Amino acid sequence: xxxxxxxxxxxxxxxxxxxxxxxxxxxxxxxxxxxxxxxxxxxxxxxxxxxxxxxxxxxxxxxxxxxxxxxxxxxxxxxxxxxxxxxxxxxxxxxxxxxxxxxxxxxxxxxxxxxxxxxxxxxxxxxxxxxxxxxxxxxxxxxxxxxxxxxxxxxxxxxxxxxxxxxxxxxxxxxxxxxxxxxxxxxxxxxxxxxxxxxxxxxxxxxxxxxxxxxxxxxxxxxxxxxxxxxxxxxxxxxxxxxxxxxxxxxxxxxxxxxxxxxxxxxxxxxxxxxxxxxxxxxxxxxxxxxxxxxxxxxxxxxxxxxxxxxxxxxxxxxxxxxxxxxxxxxxxxxxxxxxxxxxxxxxxxxxxxxxx
Amino acid sequence: xxxxxxxxxxxxxxxxxxxxxxxxxxxxxxxxxxxxxxxxxxxxxxxxxxxxxxxxxxxxxxxxxxxxxxxxxxxxxxxxxxxxxxxxxxxxxxxxxxxxxxxxxxxxxxxxxxxxxxxxxxxxxxxxxxxxxxxxxxxxxxxxxxxxxxxxxxxxxxxxxxxxxxxxxxxxxxxxxxxxxxxxxxxxxxxxxxxxxxxxxxxxxxxxxxxx
Numbered sequence: 001x002x003x004x005x006x007x008x009x010x011x012x013x014x015x016x017x018x019x020x021x022x023x024x025x026x027x028x029x030x031x032x033x034x035x036x037x038x039x040x041x042x043x044x045x046x047x048x049x050x051x052x053x054x055x056x057x058x059x060x061x062x063x064x065x066x067x068x069x070x071x072x073x074x075x076x077x078x079x080x081x082x083x084x085x086x087x088x089x090x091x092x093x094x095x096x097x098x099x100x101x102x103x104x105x106x107x108x109x110x111x112x113x114x115x116x117x118x119x120x121x122x123x124x125x126x127x128x129x130x131x132x133x134x135x136x137x138x139x140x141x142x143x144x145x146x147x148x149x150x151x152x153x154x155x156x157x158x159x160x161x162x163x164x165x166x167x168x169x170x171x172x173x174x175x176x177x178x179x180x181x182x183x184x185x186x187x188x189x190x191x192x193x194x195x196x197x198x199x200x201x202x203x204x205x206x207x208x209x210x211x212x213x214x215x216x217x218x219x220x221x222x223x224x225x226x227x228x229x230x231x232x233x234x235x236x237x238x239x240x241x242x243x244x245x246x247x248x249x250x251x252x253x254x255x256x257x258x259x260x261x262x263x264x265x266x267x268x269x270x271x272x273x274x275x276x277x278x279x280x281x282x283x284x285x286x287x288x289x290x291x292x293x294x295x296x297x298x299x300x301x302x303x304x305x306x307x308x309x310x311x312x313x314x315x316x317x318x319x320x321x322x323x324x325x326x327x328x329x330x331x332x333x334x335x336x337x338x339x340x341x342x343x344x345x346x347x348x349x350x351x352x353x354x355x356x357x
Numbered sequence: 358x359x360x361x362x363x364x365x366x367x368x369x370x371x372x373x374x375x376x377x378x379x380x381x382x383x384x385x386x387x388x389x390x391x392x393x394x395x396x397x398x399x400x401x402x403x404x405x406x407x408x409x410x411x412x413x414x415x416x417x418x419x420x421x422x423x424x425x426x427x428x429x430x431x432x433x434x435x436x437x438x439x440x441x442x443x444x445x446x447x448x449x450x451x452x453x454x455x456x457x458x459x460x461x462x463x464x465x466x467x468x469x470x471x472x473x474x475x476x477x478x479x480x481x482x483x484x485x486x487x488x489x490x491x492x493x494x495x496x497x498x499x500x501x502x503x504x505x506x507x508x509x510x511x512x513x514x515x516x517x518x519x520x521x522x523x524x525x526x527x528x529x530x531x532x533x534x535x536x537x538x539x540x541x542x543x544x545x546x547x548x549x550x551x552x553x554x555x556x557x558x559x560x561x562x563x564x565x566x567x568x569x
Contacts, residue, residue: 079394080394080435083431108436116430145537145538199397200394204392217538224540
């Protein structure tokens, strides 16, 4: 494997040390347990927004910590969920007295670790609510699977929810907002290459030179379908239509009910997109795909949205939720309302996203 | 002869060795239908368990197992951490305060471990998970003890059942965990979690051989 690393087992630690040195005015880093947190934490009276997940998706989540976005991010080993002790310590560090919102990507490991972390935080007197992001249309139903994975909409949720927390939303209102963002966002990804986890030393899967994987997740795991290479326009059409033509999606998730004091099942339904919707169009590189190709994808996505009557009111193009060096892309469309547009536009200062300040 | 806390400690140490020896194998299995880190994560987890054992050398079996469970939760990560962590912590609660374990105690511990895994992960039989190895193992152990078998023999039966359960995952369609995203492509591959569960149960049997 060819990587610019030292020892594979030191990758996460050295990354965190490097980030702390590169962005001392924005973030601080705590090691053992590992987490990144905003330099001015705790912000008194503000709900603390915390996320996390495996390393290897940078800038998500550690690079999205700062004013107007995450208060803290907990990095696990590469492509491995972080552990409850990380989220607990992070919560205790950034808690401003108004509770904590955990934004959790819907992967079995993340869900369980964040649930255990929430239970632990509550025993220490910290109010915590967990909201899942499950926007990946590559997974068609949740009856016989672990449910839709949390992918691109996660980045958008972290920005919108982070801005709302900055504005003073209380914990319950913030949870409702996060849930709203989740049900209005849909994504689909694809890969031209696999990626290599440092500790594994070889690619997670083999992809012949003339083939691509459609419907990938973000951990180098194989996707739903493998097929011969197509043009950028054909790929964009496949991904975009998977999102735009996705019917209403219903599933049950587990959330904490503060009144009952227990985890309860909540039924969520994503409404389908329809002509006239205002959307945020997010074209994301999986890490190895350059800007030149992202622009070509955006060009076709814009055309498809126009044809389908979707008005693109905001966009995001770049490397935000990656799988190490994987070549590939993902598209996310998020139906926006005025509240979400205003929160999207609010100032943000993180290593990976910065505007307005 | 009952199982002593010294035996429990020795078994945990042996489990760490077995997981370490099978690190690449488990990771290979996890490459096919996961994200290629099960062996790596479990190895890291059990090395973390080893570090904690000296501090509980003189404690009861319950404390030893709970300590192992907590070490696993905070070092394995992924789905394996909460699942195996809960398994060992629940097993520990079932034998809290005991310094000697009879066959019924081992069964209670294994049963509590299984219940913990099911509570935490909500998998059913045939979802192609660790539950598919542990469930038949517990049933086989219960039946063997009911038929008058000793501890060692009962664990042998449990191991054989776990091995069969593990192999039975090969044709299954994954309905839980990362493998479930692959849909039909998960068929034809042995589940990594069922495999690591089998290895741990087999280690229990190996360490108990001759203790009768």
